[in-house]
Amino acid sequence: xxxxxxxxxxxxxxxxxxxxxxxxxxxxxxxxxxxxxxxxxxxxxxxxxxxxxxxxxxxxxxxxxxxxxxxxxxxxxxxxxxxxxxxxxxxxxxxxxxxxxxxxxxxxxxxxxxxxxxxxxxxxxxxxxxxxxxxxxxxxxxxxxxxxxxxxxxxxxxxxxxxxxxxxxxxxxxxxxxxxxxxxxxxxxxxxxxxxxxxxxxxxxxxxxxxxxxxxxxxxxxxxxxxxxxxxxxxxxxxxxxxxxxxxx
Amino acid sequence: xxxxxxxxxxxxxxxxxxxxxxxxxxxxxxxxxxxxxxxxxxxxxxxxxxxxxxxxxxxxxxxxxxxxxxxxxxxxxxxxxxxxxxxxxxxxxxxxxxxxxxxxxxxxxxxxxxxxxxxxxxxxxxxxxxxxxxxxxxxxxxxxxxxxxxxxxxxxxxxxxxxxxxxxxxxxxxxxxxxxxxxxxx
Numbered sequence: 001x002x003x004x005x006x007x008x009x010x011x012x013x014x015x016x017x018x019x020x021x022x023x024x025x026x027x028x029x030x031x032x033x034x035x036x037x038x039x040x041x042x043x044x045x046x047x048x049x050x051x052x053x054x055x056x057x058x059x060x061x062x063x064x065x066x067x068x069x070x071x072x073x074x075x076x077x078x079x080x081x082x083x084x085x086x087x088x089x090x091x092x093x094x095x096x097x098x099x100x101x102x103x104x105x106x107x108x109x110x111x112x113x114x115x116x117x118x119x120x121x122x123x124x125x126x127x128x129x130x131x132x133x134x135x136x137x138x139x140x141x142x143x144x145x146x147x148x149x150x151x152x153x154x155x156x157x158x159x160x161x162x163x164x165x166x167x168x169x170x171x172x173x174x175x176x177x178x179x180x181x182x183x184x185x186x187x188x189x190x191x192x193x194x195x196x197x198x199x200x201x202x203x204x205x206x207x208x209x210x211x212x213x214x215x216x217x218x219x220x221x222x223x224x225x226x227x228x229x230x231x232x233x234x235x236x237x238x239x240x241x242x243x244x245x246x247x248x249x
Numbered sequence: 250x251x252x253x254x255x256x257x258x259x260x261x262x263x264x265x266x267x268x269x270x271x272x273x274x275x276x277x278x279x280x281x282x283x284x285x286x287x288x289x290x291x292x293x294x295x296x297x298x299x300x301x302x303x304x305x306x307x308x309x310x311x312x313x314x315x316x317x318x319x320x321x322x323x324x325x326x327x328x329x330x331x332x333x334x335x336x337x338x339x340x341x342x343x344x345x346x347x348x349x350x351x352x353x354x355x356x357x358x359x360x361x362x363x364x365x366x367x368x369x370x371x372x373x374x375x376x377x378x379x380x381x382x383x384x385x386x387x388x389x390x391x392x393x394x395x396x397x398x399x400x401x402x403x404x405x406x407x408x409x410x411x412x413x414x415x416x417x418x419x420x421x422x423x424x425x426x427x428x429x430x431x432x433x434x435x
Contacts, residue, residue, distance in 0.1 A: 009277040011287075022285045029283070030290035037298040044306040051313050053320060059313075066310040086303035094298055113278045115287050120295070181278060 005188035009112055009181070029116075032101060032108045040097040065093065072235060077242040084241050087127065091120060092234040099180060099226035103219070111229075112180040114173060121173035124237045132244035143247040172236055179229045183222045190215045405430055 015026040044065075047058040055063055069089045073081045095111060102109025110116050132140040144161040145154055193211035197204040277283070406426055413421045421429075 006277065011277060011280070011283045017286075023282060024289045025286050026290070027283070027286055029287055030294075033290050033294040037294045037301075041298060041301045041306070044310075045301075048306070048309050048313060051309065051316075053317055055313075062306075063310060063314060066307075066314070086299065086307050089307060090295070090299045090302040093302070094295060110291075113283075113287060115278075115284045116291055119288055119291050123295075177278065 005185045005192065008108070008184060008188060011113075028108045029110050029113065032098070032110050036094060036098045036101055036110065039101070040093045044093070065089075068092075069234060073238045073241070076235065076238040077245055080245050081238065081241055084127070087123075088234060088237055088241070091124070091237055092230055095120070095176065095233050096227065096230035099230055100223075102180060102184065103222060103226060109180055109184055111176055112184055114177045117173035117177040118169065120176075120233075121169040124172065124240055125169045128240045128244040132247055135244070136247050140244075140247045143243055147248055168236075168240060172233065176229050176233050179225055183218070183225050187215060187218050187222060190218060402430060402434065405434070 011027045011029050013025040013027050014031060017024045017026060043058075044062050047056070047062045050056065050059060052059055066089065069092050070082070070085060073085055073088050077084070098109070098111045101107050102112065129140075132143070136142075143165065144158045146157060146161065149157050190211045194208045194215060197208040197211065200207075409426060409430065410420055413419075413426075
């Protein structure tokens with residue numbers, strides 16, 4: 001079982017809860033959601049509790065995260081976009097900490113489940129759509145008609161824009177989910193090679209060096225991917241929010 | 250779906266021989282039975298997280314950064330003010346220095362002029378004194394010379410009279426003597 005690369009994605013019920021035939025059990029996934037939220041909140045609250053004018057190392061880490069997201073949001077959605085800052089910052093920290101938590105051996109990676117990333121993506125898209133409609137009304141649909149397009153092309157371009165808008169939650173969620181899933185499977189497969197090869201005697205142990213090196217390299221890569229995917233998710237969120245604020249391209 | 254999603258991992262399954270049934274049906278991320286629970290707990294946890302971020306962390310961090318920005322701006326303004334003060338102090342110092350120099354220059358030239366005029370007057374006075382003394386001395390000398398000269402004439406006359414008396418046996422007349430003396434002396 002230890003070498004099964006899919007095993008790590010299994011949901012186990014820790015406290016079975018069922019309401020009206022629906023399963024709302026507290027699972028290992030729920031546990032790691034709670035841990036992610038607790039760790040991220042504790043870090044951000046504890047490091048900033050000093051409110052130091054001259055930051056300590058950890059406080060400057062929290063400040064860096066803040067400024068990183070703030071710059072991202074400001075550069076793609078303008079200063080108006082700062083009204084969404086708590087949402088964008090929460091998304092970034094949640095996804096980042098969840099991804100990084102997944103790098104611990106035996107930890108569950110909540111972002112490796114499509115439903116989790118899809119709910120987060122839908123949160124973004126619904127925010128964009130609802131806010132865009134509330135703020136701009138019908139003008140929000142100008143999003144689908146890029147300015148500067150000749151009138152004759154609008155019937156062709158508009159459906160493409162609609163499709164691209166509708167595929168956003170899919171691409172946003174699948175990108176994060178697939179990256180985390182594939183990374184963890186690859187890592188597990190190579191680590192499994194090390195175990196199965198070294199069980200084959202002296203030659204096997206020698207042969208296991210290659211997948212072992214690969215596992216180390218992949219671990220480094222996965223840390224990069226964990227950060228990068230949180231970044232990409234947040235950047236795209238910022239760009240979509242920009243559409244809600246300024247629907248005319 | 251189960252056979253599709255499991256196909257890339259079959260190799261490792263063969264190697265370690267784990268029965269598929271142990272994991273239940275399908276590929277876990279696509280197992281719709283877990284969706285309701287995951288959605289519920291994600292909404293709860295992310296909701297709590299969002300609330301904490303919005304009400305605690307973000308205001309605190311923005312407060313910290315704003316304080317720092319204000320403080321830096323304040324410090325820069327203070328530094329500018331101090332620099333301006335320093336510049337003013339330097340300017341006033343230089344002004345004072347220039348004034349003092351000008352004053353010193355004035356005092357020096359005044360003193361020089363005063364000394365010069367004092368020396369001049371004393372020299373003039375000394376020269377005048379000397380001139381007076383000189384003329385006095387000259388007059389004295391002239392007087393003495395005249396006196397001496399008149400005495401010379403007298404002594405010469407007497408001597409001549411005596412000589413003539415001895416040589417000729419009789420004294421010369423006064424007029425002859427005078428004539429002879431005049432001729433000899435001049």
